Amino acid sequence: MRQGRFTVQKQAKSGIMRSLLSFLLILVMIAGADSFPSGRGSGPLTVTAEAASAPYMKITCIDLGSARSVYGESVLLESGGQFLLMDTGSKDPQNSVTAYLKKRGVRNLSLYISHFHEDHCDYAASIIKDSWFHVKRVYLANPDPVRKYLSSRYKQSRRKLYKSCKEYVDRYNGILSAARKKKIPVTSLRRGKTFTVGSVKAKVLWDQNTRGWGCFDPYDKDGVGFQNNSSLVTKFTLGKRSFLTCGDIEFSTERDLLASGTNLSADILKLNHHGMWTSNLASFVKAVNPCYCFYSYKNPSDSDYRRFGGSTETSSTLRRLAKQYNILGCRYNGTITYTVQYNTISVSAQRHIKKKSIKVKNLSNGKVRTQQLVFNDAQPLFLDKRMLFSGTKLVTGNAQDRTPAKSSWVKDSKGWRYRTASGKYLSGGWKTLGKNIYYFTVSGYRHEGWLKVKGKTYFLNRLGIRQTGWQMIDGKFYYFSTKNGAMLTGKTWIGGTIWPLRSDGSLDLSKKDAPDINITTSEHRHTTRK
Ligand SMILES: [Zn+2]
């Protein structure tokens, strides 16, 4: 808790006084974001005036209204009087976003574009050109993944894909030139990049899908999913609390993020791709383990965004998640605001919300307290469940409350490692996992390909699995002991026949026909990776 300038609390002598003040503070927070001190405010209470100077993070999912002409996503992050507008929604004749910003008195701001779909950035140029605003900086997603498909080769063979990719790059260039005309600095965000908004630290966790189009989403004929999977994934942190936003990523990037071992945990999650069925794997949301989720709405034709009820796939995803997580949607709940201060999160929304007082237990110190929480009123299942578990579960969540990670394969630039449930990596020699045997280096990386250990030669396929029996490697046949995996050489008795193996282990095909083997065994997919 950073409270250096919180003088009222500092001067409090007794413990009772201190807890009374904290209690008052929480009450102020619960009262709703509109009445919450926001750096510019001058509340009548001394407590609120002092609290105004304490670090805060305010996240607002702006309701773009119900007009069919405007749709998409726009989220405003505020800290220390600085503003970052993350995505701008579609072209908007009604100017919903700017109307909101003007009403809130926002003039100086930076823009952040998660990816180049129209529902996320078509309004960006209007904001840049609007003389009311002073855009300080524009943060842009990585256009390189789609740019790759602008070659004449794809113009001929993949016309739909080429057309979409051109559209995305054109949007990128449009924003870039609007910014340059006004001499606004542009930052291209890449994985690992950090920046700040007031007291909030931002870190980019991912900036593109690494597999290229077509390898994993064969249904994605025109590259829409490909572009979604190239969205920026950024975590914003203030103190112990954080907010994760991943644009429109779909299952494949969610799986890549899980496999990469990236720390995804966050207290507030913007559900991926507007909460749609293409995204939000149970394992992904579980890895984030959020206290609060929200979604922006994509398109007015998605009428199921009105409620969690309904029969389409979209709402079934939301209904599934709603059983475990506190979810608000801006189509249904209007503009939603989460305010983080003193490691506490308060929530407010325009409509369809219920406030409930429930008992929560802090798992790190065992203290039970009553807390008022804001829920979506269309979320009865969630309420029942949390009410049931309210005595044992810390609803506001913290690091100690996170469920420990299961054992899993983890990839980084040096290769694959295997992290056990206790968080350690396997290393230093042969290890058996399930039915397979792997070799790990001293630094814990899985070996792939040829390997010499204690004078014996082995072959581990590209999944790191030690091979036995006949194998075809680079067009040559080799035989590996079915007992210990060691490669055999010389004239060798195998399966009732003598085989002429050379001293390098390869079969001399001038003396004997190739063995009858199934070479597909080393090509099977990675099934253990979660
Ligand atoms: Zn979208």
Ligand SMILES: [Zn+2]
């Ligand atoms: Zn998209």
